[in-house]
Amino acid sequence: MTTSMEKPPATEVGVLGWLKKNLFSTWYDALLTIGSLAFIYWVLRGVIKWAYTKATFSAEPGVCKEARAAAAAAGETAGACWGVVITNIKVFMIGRYPSQESWRILVSLGIVAVLAVLTWWIWRSQNMRGARRWVVIGWLLSLPVITILLRGFSEKSQILPLVPTEIWSGLLLTLVLAIVGIVASFPLGVLLALGRRSTLPALKVFCTMYIETIRGVPLITILFMSQLLLPIFLPPQIRFGTVLRALVGMTLFSAAYSAENVRGGLAAIPLGQYEAAKAVGLNDALMMALIVLPQAIQKVIPAIVGQFISLFKDTTLVVIIGLLDLLGVSKAVTGQQEYIGLHKEVYLFAALIYFIFSYAMSSGSRRLEVTMGVGER
């Protein structure tokens, strides 16, 4: 008895099968596909024409003007002038940070890069668990080291002359605001979360009120508070610069959101963990620090990364209080006489940089979720 194996019909497998299954399964599916194709064609054609075919890439401002005049004469829409981005790339990155001191930023980036590579390498191999502690210490030490490196000692210092935080700008300021904001707000958020779950009514009411008030108002009001109200409610002897005040505002704001994330993790810890910790004789503080918090925080790492991404995006709001972060610098560039009317190029470039950072963080968090199996549990 021989049965000849029939091949599946050509329309069910391979490229044709894929096309039929994913693009043309029904008549309205086919309509949708054709509509989408037309849409993609229209968008891509416009974008490529504007950003590449008709665009000028010269740093000379004259080239761009000529191209625009020619396009206007021909009655066409002009292409992009990428010259504005190419000329100002350094301004976007470090803004008004003095050029002769920019090596300090490179060294700081180097420190971060070395630490990142070390972390990745040591966490991957199983037999270097002992080294993990040193990496963590390295990360903790890097913060003050980089701060000193970037800020310097005093104006007269020969080695590291002072670069006041007021003139930090561009992407540098964006990253400083985001990193310091998350590092400073996280411990505060943990304390607030513990306070909100506390059995002491006074503490609980205070923390709940703080968290809910902050979460009910926009970040811009908090930044406004840090700029205008801090000087009023603090004695004249205590004064800090605008950047530091903005950082205080971002930290106070972000802490309320971190607190809610951590609280979510705390709520997910089974009561047995608390009881077991008590049974082996740990006091409340040790129970929290060694048993409950590590598990709670691990459970909500994706949420914390999400919070970091939104804090990173929220740093743009400092533009409204007059700081020159990446967006502020972009706005300043578009305001210059020779770059008039080049808003599209500049803001698209800024958007691209923000996108690269947040997309990297969100896809990193997704991979972390998979490796930790958070989604499955």
Next chain:
Amino acid sequence: MTHSSSAYSAARHGAVPFWRDIRVLRVIAQIVFVIVVLAIGAWLLGNYRSWLAERNLTFSYRFLRLQASFDLAEGISFKPTDSYARAFLVGVVNTLRVASVGIVLATLLGLVTGVARLSRNWLVSHISSVYIELIRNTPLLVQLFFLYFAVILKLPQLKAGDDITALTLPGPIYLSNRGLAMPWLRPSGSFGSWWPFLLAALVAAVVLLSLRARGVQRTGRPSFNFLWVVLAFLAIPAIGWLVVPGNPLVLDVPVIKGLRARGGTILSPEYVALTLGLVIYTGAFIAEVVRAGIQAVPKGQSEAARAQGFTEMQILRLIVLPQALRVIIPPLISQYLNLTKNSSLAIGIGFLDLYAVSSTMLNQSGRVVEVFLMIMAAYLSMSLSISLVMNIVNRRIQIVER
């Protein structure tokens, strides 16, 4: 034995000094905490007092009645001779105008793209996921700057004549760097005698709907067709339209005169940019909420429906969405709150919302703390009312589950 053991425990209890008694410690800890908080508060207030004293000011809201002497060219009418209180009201109304329209449109956009994200059509699902990823990973303020400075303000000018230069959509809707002009229904003289019919139609529709729902609950089958509700809702105002002399509502079409549009309704470029930006941004987040909600409905539900011969559209409308809604509503509430709070970015593009008006008020009057408290109170009450309304909706939807 019993006696000695209780004596033993009594001795032990007596031996615990009050500074190691957990009940006493808890009270002491709270008292210390309250004292510290009050002390810091008093210190801050003291600094504020001396700041006020230096400037010969007192904390008071009497400035609200003073003449504002600045102009606000957005929203309800305002003249420089109006009071600060009126200016604040203008800001609140403008924020509500943006937030209410934004919430409705963002929900629609989010629903469509969220469903499209899960489409079985490869192209459709990828187009919407590109939109979602691009928008979610860039800051809202960058998007607003782009929309306002690079798109809306670069639109053609509004000019009358043989060739209208503005982008013209059917309606006619004119899009230009002066904003958007579109037709609008305007009440005429007889509107006063017509609106009771409108109210009656609304009442009739609600009554019929609840009757129908009761019928469904009792017998599992509606006692009359849904079309009757629609008919009642349309027929009553139509009868009114015939009874009332003249047309109660007139379609007002915008006309371009010189460099301005007149008639219809005219939305400022700032309003268009802000609302559009908030809709596009929040829509992407709502799309993710919708996707997560739909994916939370077990696959067996739609498979079972398909096996029973429901069409894809029916499966979505009757089986999947009602169940997904329960998962969707809570995160949706927080997206609505975010949209309302994010409308404060208006100041970045010069729209006169609550925050932007307040900051002008503050610069004019110098009343920093007073105005700050007003801003906080306004945003908190808006947040609380949205939460309240949505929580009621949530409770009604959750009850269905039993």
